[in-house]
Amino acid sequence: MKFETRSVHVGVDKDPSYNSATTPIYPSSTFRWDDLQTNRGYDYTRSGNPTRRALEENLAALEGGIDCRATSTGMSAIAATMHLFQPGTHIIAGNDIYGGTYRLFDKLFRDMGFDFSFVDMKQPELVKAAITPQTKCIWIETPSNPLLNIVDMAAISSIARAAGLITISDNTFLSPYLQRPFEHGVDIVIHSTTKYLNGHSDVVGGAVITNKKEHAEKIGMIVNALGLACSPFDAWLVLRGVKTLGPRMEAHQKGAMAVAKFLKGHRQVEKVYYPGLTEHPQHELAKKQQYGFGAMVSFELAGGRPQVEKMIPQLKLFQLAESLGGVESLIDYPDTMTHVSMPLEARRAGGITDKTIRLSIGIEHPDDLIADLARGLEA
Numbered sequence: 001m002k003f004e005t006r007s008v009h010v011g012v013d014k015d016p017s018y019n020s021a022t023t024p025i026y027p028s029s030t031f032r033w034d035d036l037q038t039n040r041g042y043d044y045t046r047s048g049n050p051t052r053r054a055l056e057e058n059l060a061a062l063e064g065g066i067d068c069r070a071t072s073t074g075m076s077a078i079a080a081t082m083h084l085f086q087p088g089t090h091i092i093a094g095n096d097i098y099g100g101t102y103r104l105f106d107k108l109f110r111d112m113g114f115d116f117s118f119v120d121m122k123q124p125e126l127v128k129a130a131i132t133p134q135t136k137c138i139w140i141e142t143p144s145n146p147l148l149n150i151v152d153m154a155a156i157s158s159i160a161r162a163a164g165l166i167t168i169s170d171n172t173f174l175s176p177y178l179q180r181p182f183e184h185g186v187d188i189v190i191h192s193t194t195k196y197l198n199g200h201s202d203v204v205g206g207a208v209i210t211n212k213k214e215h216a217e218k219i220g221m222i223v224n225a226l227g228l229a230c231s232p233f234d235a236w237l238v239l240r241g242v243k244t245l246g247p248r249m250e251a252h253q254k255g256a257m258a259v260a261k262f263l264k265g266h267r268q269v270e271k272v273y274y275p276g277l278t279e280h281p282q283h284e285l286a287k288k289q290q291y292g293f294g295a296m297v298s299f300e301l302a303g304g305r306p307q308v309e310k311m312i313p314q315l316k317l318f319q320l321a322e323s324l325g326g327v328e329s330l331i332d333y334p335d336t337m338t339h340v341s342m343p344l345e346a347r348r349a350g351g352i353t354d355k356t357i358r359l360s361i362g363i364e365h366p367d368d369l370i371a372d373l374a375r376g377l378e379a
């Protein structure tokens with residue numbers, strides 16, 4: 001089955017009693033046994049639930065993995081993967097990763113005895129140079145947030161394989177419709193389903209997708225033992241959202257390309273970050289490893305923060321809010337919002353300035369989005 005068909009159908013058929021066309025929600029925390037030896041595949045909802053399982057089967061099929069665990073948030077998906085490793089482990093990650101991931105690594109897991117190197121992942125040779133005898137994992141996020149740097153997953157995976165390391169890729173920014181890390185040699189894929197997979201800004205959730213039996217079993221055990229799984233209702237919402245993933249992503253990226261081109265030609269805009277523009281330094285790599293350029297567009301606004309403060313109140317469509325990937329367009333100022341959990345020096349080292357603005361392009365008509373931004377930029 002093609003991607004769009006899998007989105008609509010895989011895992012969905014879960015009602016042998018009444019043949020409902022959509023997946024029923026099973027909120028039950030526990031399931032009756034037929035006798036001392038026999039249950040019907042589920043015994044307790046922390047460990048497994050039919051509605052959640054439907055979502056997990058669907059997401060595994062979309063990424064091309066063998067298994068998935070749907071978690072309560074993207075952060076709990078990331079925390080689950082960190083439990084594959086023991087204190088003393090060294091992990092290499094990008095210096096411009098999601099702020100919450102940076103905080104989890106640099107604050108919580110560092111205190112627990114883990115060590116991290118945050119490097120410029122655009123340069124695979126820097127990743128290779130950062131490997132120590134304690135390194136167990138390379139953490140990939142591509143495109144990066146908010147500057148849309150692209151990590152060459154095939155190059156990083158081959159470095160990792162040669163050194164016996166696990167690669168984990170956060171695929172939140174593109175969704176499996178536009179990028180499938182397993183095809184480039186990555187071992188584990190994680191998502192914040194809060195973003196494009198659900199797509200309607202009405203649930204927080206996460207997922208860990210595996211393509212090796214050993215990882216699938218360990219992640220299943222960790223998610224159950226730590227109690228990280230999502231609620232049946234949240235699973236149902238994400239399953240509902242994911243059915244329209246393909247058509248939504250097409251609409252999102254059409255708008256993003258139009259907005260990026262508009263910003264590029266505006267005198268108030270010093271720089272546009274969008275991998276779909278031919279002048280993006282990694283445009284060719286994006287074309288090679290992605291099935292599209294996504295819908296996150298960042299730019300540098302001349303005048304910095306005072307100008308940003310003038311622009312925001314003029315906007316009627318773009319809402320000043322964190323998060324991304326919903327049908328409605330959002331505008332984010334990383335320096336005080338999404339990336340404030342990253343220390344100032346780390347932000348500047350990663351290239352985030354007081355001029356940086358991040359847009360999540362929704363599925364509104366591109367003309368209306370451009371008119372809204374034009375009004376803001378004239379301020």
Ligand SMILES: *Cc1c(COP(=O)(O)O)cnc(C)c1O
Pocket residue numbers: 073074075076098100101141145170172173191192193194195204205206
């Ligand atoms: C939002 C996000 C996360 C965290 O997900 P939550 O659902 O907010 O816990 C992780 N990685 C990326 C790239 C994100 O955008």
